[in-house]
Amino acid sequence: MDGAKPKRQKEITAYLDRIEELEDGPATAVFYVEDDEDDFRQFVLPADFLPDDAGEGEYLTLTLARETAKTQTALDEARIQLGMRNEE
Numbered sequence: 001m002d003g004a005k006p007k008r009q010k011e012i013t014a015y016l017d018r019i020e021e022l023e024d025g026p027a028t029a030v031f032y033v034e035d036d037e038d039d040f041r042q043f044v045l046p047a048d049f050l051p052d053d054a055g056e057g058e059y060l061t062l063t064l065a066r067e068t069a070k071t072q073t074a075l076d077e078a079r080i081q082l083g084m085r086n087e088e
Contacts, residue, residue, distance in 0.1 A: 009065035016058050019047050031060075 014031040021027045027047035032040045054060060 009063055012062045012064065013059055014043075014062055016050070016054060016056055016060055017042075018056050019050075 012033055014033045017030045017032055019027055019029050028044045029047045029050055031043050031045065033043065034040055051060075
């Protein structure tokens with residue numbers, strides 16, 4: 001190991017290509033992210049996740065971070081539910 005601290009969060013710069021209005025559901029935001037091999041990957045999020053002033057053709061920063069407290073709560077709840085099912 002090189003002694004570097006592990007990253008607690010990761011920031012990704014994504015290009016907001018377009019916002020698609022769907023006839024049968026909520027609008028979606030279509031993004032492109034460049035990977036390490038200079039290829040582009042597409043992903044889609046609900047458009048209501050966007051900041052109010054974001055628009056097509058802009059670069060946005062997405063921050064990904066672990067939510068350890070929420071994860072632990074979900075695991076605890078799952079264990080309780082599984083325990084209850086095993087008793088039935």
